[in-house]
Amino acid sequence: DVKVTQSSRYLVKRxxxxxxxxxxQDMDHENMFWYRQDPGLGLRLIYFSYDVKMKEKGDIPEGYSVSREKKERFSLILESASTNQTSMYLCASRRMGQANEQYFGPGTRLTVT
Amino acid sequence: AQSVTQPDIHITVSEGASLELRCNYSYGATPYLFWYVQSPGQGLQLLLKYFSGDTLVQGIKGFEAEFKRSQSSFNLRKPSVHWSDAAEYFCAVGASTGRRALTFGSGTRLQVQP
Known part of the structure; x- marks a missing residue:
């Protein structure tokens, strides 16, 4: 079974x-994704990495950056958190190939106060 | 650019009743289509996917979906709903060329009455 883990389930930051x-992720997948999920908006893509050290901006990259130094790890960075970044963040991975499904982690609910 | 519309934000059905969740997509070529389910507090789990061949696709948990090119639709169905099916359901479209990430609909929340 593919396993995607996220470092925290809940996070509160200032x-x-x-x-x-x-x-x-533990399945040697080439592609990894960061989404944010907000009520009524579904999932919106923040950043996508198609291989180590490779990245592409998604639909809403402003205020975020990413890092992929190793194949199994994909980090999302909020340089200076703001209250409008309070959201659920979902990570996913996929074997290379656009017909392949994405596997999701459990999500991190981030609250910025 | 591709897009996905799930016109029903919230649906309530009785346990044992049939279910149909609607999904319409916009994409110029043959799309890859997915249905995911998200139980409360969980990540998304794949129910089924379509990328070619038979337009009626069987998935896990007794779900099926039918791809109708003429209607740009990929509706999800289940003949008899169980209380454990209460969750949020997302339809997603993937491009065969170009954009490499999925585009998701806004989701349909399913409530099941006893």
């Missing part, structure tokens, strides 16, 4: 803090 969300 405005202006630098926040790191970590995601690890």
């Amino acid at each position: 405005t202006g803090e630098k926040v790191f969300l970590e995601c690890v």
